[in-house]
Each structure stands twice: as structure tokens, then as C-alpha cells.
Amino acid sequence: MDIKLITLYKIKMPMRTPFSTHLGTVEDREGIIVEVTDKEGLKGYGEGVAFSSPWYTEETVETSYHMLRDFLIPILRKADLNHPSEAGPLFDTFKRNQMAKAALETALWDLAAKKEEISLSRFIGGTQERIPSGVVVGAKTKAEARRQIETYLEDGYQRVKIKISPENDFEFISDIRRHFPELPLMADANSAYTLNHIDHLKRLDDFGLLMIEQPLEHDDIVDHAKLQKELKTPICLDESIVTFNDARRAIELGSCKVINIKIGRVGGLGPAKKIHDYCLEKGIQVWCGGMLEFGISRAHNIALASMEGFTIPGDISASSRYWEEDISFPEVTVEKGMIEVPSHPGIGFEINEKRLKEVLVSKETFAFEK
Numbered sequence: 591m592d593i594k595l596i597t598l599y600k601i602k603m604p605m606r607t608p609f610s611t612h613l614g615t616v617e618d619r620e621g622i623i624v625e626v627t628d629k630e631g632l633k634g635y636g637e638g639v640a641f642s643s644p645w646y647t648e649e650t651v652e653t654s655y656h657m658l659r660d661f662l663i664p665i666l667r668k669a670d671l672n673h674p675s676e677a678g679p680l681f682d683t684f685k686r687n688q689m690a691k692a693a694l695e696t697a698l699w700d701l702a703a704k705k706e707e708i709s710l711s712r713f714i715g716g717t718q719e720r721i722p723s724g725v726v727v728g729a730k731t732k733a734e735a736r737r738q739i740e741t742y743l744e745d746g747y748q749r750v751k752i753k754i755s756p757e758n759d760f761e762f763i764s765d766i767r768r769h770f771p772e773l774p775l776m777a778d779a780n781s782a783y784t785l786n787h788i789d790h791l792k793r794l795d796d797f798g799l800l801m802i803e804q805p806l807e808h809d810d811i812v813d814h815a816k817l818q819k820e821l822k823t824p825i826c827l828d829e830s831i832v833t834f835n836d837a838r839r840a841i842e843l844g845s846c847k848v849i850n851i852k853i854g855r856v857g858g859l860g861p862a863k864k865i866h867d868y869c870l871e872k873g874i875q876v877w878c879g880g881m882l883e884f885g886i887s888r889a890h891n892i893a894l895a896s897m898e899g900f901t902i903p904g905d906i907s908a909s910s911r912y913w914e915e916d917i918s919f920p921e922v923t924v925e926k927g928m929i930e931v932p933s934h935p936g937i938g939f940e941i942n943e944k945r946l947k948e949v950l951v952s953k954e955t956f957a958f959e960k
């Protein structure tokens with residue numbers, strides 16, 4: 591792919607409103623932007639979506655940076671890649687660290703699509719020109735959740751996801767159902783329950799949730815299979831699916847009826863596409879998850895979600911959901927509940943250089959000699 595240099599930008603930006611789950615609250619979002627420049631001067635962009643601390647998965651901004659600088663960029667230096675799909679298997683020489691791998695791998699996909707002068711969506715086989723948009727409410731109180739939902743429905747979002755735990759689930763969900771009986775609603779537990787909560791969780795079946803996301807442990811598929819047999823509500827796996835084989839095994843065991851595909855969590859666009867294709871073949875529904883991300887990762891999500899199997903609205907919301915001003919432009923907007931898939935080459939968004947400078951923490955460049 592004739593790479594000339596790679597630049598890592600570490601950035602930090604305040605969120606418009608803090609995002610809370612039972613595991614903690616994010617107020618300032620740190621991240622890594624990866625810029626890969628080829629010998630013609632074309633630039634591809636990826637984003638490291640790990641958080642500052644390891645509350646969601648074991649990765650952090652610092653572990654991702656370490657992996658990129660000390661392992662992934664060096665391995666890419668020695669390789670002679672012809673196509674971005676070769677990066678995933680190459681990076682799998684190293685165990686896990688999926689978000690670090692995805693940050694670099696997605697930049698290669700963007701670069702390759704730009705070289706072909708087609709949109710990333712078309713390059714990966716996307717077929718949808720517009721994708722349905724859902725939004726996540728990360729509120730601490732039910733009054734705040736209700737206020738946020740009202741605003742999001744006015745903005746046209748097609749589906750709402752709320753964060754739950756055994757301490758707040760009935761209070762939140764029954765309040766929302768009372769005010770919004772027809773709302774397409776789902777709940778994300780981020781592993782707040784155990785199998786001892788089976789009877790408690792069965793009672794949630796009455797609320798007509800679209801699905802419950804990751805109720806049990808972050809690395810479990812066995813107990814989820816037991817739970818799914820007891821619940822009418824479909825289980826969606828998020829944290830448990832880190833590789834293609836995790837998805838294959840979970841489907842074989844009956845651990846879920848839906849999978850949330852996050853490019854960062856599974857190590858890149860190549861693995862994300864492979865999981866999508868397998869789920870489509872097996873009749874398992876998929877949707878594209880979010881990581882409170884900046885515009886680069888959001889753009890990759892839009893391209894992924896344009897693939898045939900992504901029929902459920904994902905956690906892909908407008909840039910303004912999280913940011914006063916993003917590091918890319920144009921802003922992602924939601925019109926009548928839909929986001930347009932760009933048709934420009936690559937991800938179809940440009941870097942907002944002024945904003946990038948404002949939020950920059952550090953910048954490091956790695957030259958490739960060949």
C-alpha cells in the first residue's frame with residue numbers, strides 16, 4: 591500500500607453532557623486519531639476508541655498507544671500489504687488489543703478506498719444509501735432520561751437505548767413505558783446481572799423491549815445461553831463478542847439473538863464485515879454499536895452500517911449528540927431519523943484542522959523507509 595508515514599494524534603475533548611452507566615461517568619473523552627499517508631500524499635484516517643480507564647474493556651488510551659507505537663506500526667513497517675483486509679490477520683500475531691488494531695486497520699481501509707476513488711461504503715460492499723439512527727440515553731435520574739428522550743424523539747431518532755442495572759431497571763423502564771408506550775426501546779446492562787437475577791429479568795419481558803444488551807458477565811457466552819432460554823426478550827451480545835470465533839460460538843450455543851458489532855471491539859473493519867456476513871447467513875440480527883466517538887470512527891460506523899445485514903438502528907447519532915464541534919466535517923446529522931451515507935471517496939469526511947489543534951494533547955510521526 592506504499593505507506594510513507596503514520597501520525598498518531600492524542601486528543602481530549604469535553605462531552606456536551608456527561609455519559610453515565612452503572613460502571614462510571616465519562617465527562618472528557620480522550621482518543622487517538624491515526625493518519626496514514628501514502629507516497630502519493632493520500633491520507634487515510636482511523637480512530638482509537640478505547641476509554642481513558644479500563645471500565646468497558648481492558649484497553650485504555652495508553653495501552654492502545656503503546657500497542658500502536660511499539661508493536662502494530664513496527665509490524666506494518668516490515669509487511670508489504672496489498673489490501674487492508676491483510677492487516678487484521680497480520681495484527682492477530684498479537685493477542686487481543688482489538689481497539690488498537692482497529693485504529694490502524696480502519697485507517698488503511700479509508701486510504702485504500704480513497705486510492706480506488708470510491709466511498710468506503712461501496713468499497714466494503716455497502717448497499718444502503720441512508721441508515722436508520724438510534725440514540726443512547728446515559729442519564730442518572732428518570733426525570734433526566736425522560737427529558738432526553740423527549741428531545742431525541744423531536745430530533746427524529748428511531749430507537750432509544752437506556753442503561754440499566756438491578757437497582758434502577760423497573761423504575762426507569764416503567765416510567766419510560768408510561769410516558770412513551772410505543773417507543774422502540776432497548777436496554778443495555780453492561781454486565782450488571784448474574785444468573786441469580788433470572789426471575790427479576792423475566793419480569794422485564796412485560797415491557798416489550800426490543801432486546802436486552804449484555805446482561806451477564808463481559809466474557810460469558812455459556813450463562814447467556816441459559817438465560818436466553820428463559821427470556822422472551824432477545825439477548826444482544828456486546829462485550830462478549832471480541833472475535834469472529836466468539837460470534838460463531840455464541841450463535842452455536844444460542845447465547846443471543848442479536849449481536850452489536852463495534853469495529854473497535856472486534857479489531858477492525860475486516861473482522862466486523864466477517865461477523866456481519868456470518869450473522870446474515872445464520873439469521874442473527876446485527877446493529878452497529880457506538881463508543882462515544884469522534885467523527886472519524888463515526889464515519890467508519892456509517893460505512894459499516896450501510897451493509898445489507900444492518901437493519902436495526904445502531905448507536906450512530908448526530909455529531910451534536912456529544913460534541914460542540916467535532917474534529918471532522920461536515921457534521922453527521924440525522925434527518926427524519928436517517929443518516930446519509932457519504933458517496934465521496936473513503937470515509938467521506940475531512941479533518942477539521944482548527945478543532946484538531948484545539949483538542950490536541952500530543953502528536954508523533956513514524957516514517958516508513960523502503
Ligand SMILES: O=C(O)CCC(=O)C1=CC=C[C@@H](O)[C@@H]1C(=O)O
Nearest residue numbers: 611646726879880881882883905
Ligand atoms: O456512542 C454511543 O452513542 C453509545 C455508546 C454506548 O452506549 C456505549 C459505549 C461504551 C460503553 C458502553 O457504556 C455503551 C455500550 O456498552 O454500548
Ligand SMILES: [Mg+2]
Nearest residue numbers: 778803804828
Ligand atoms: Mg453495550
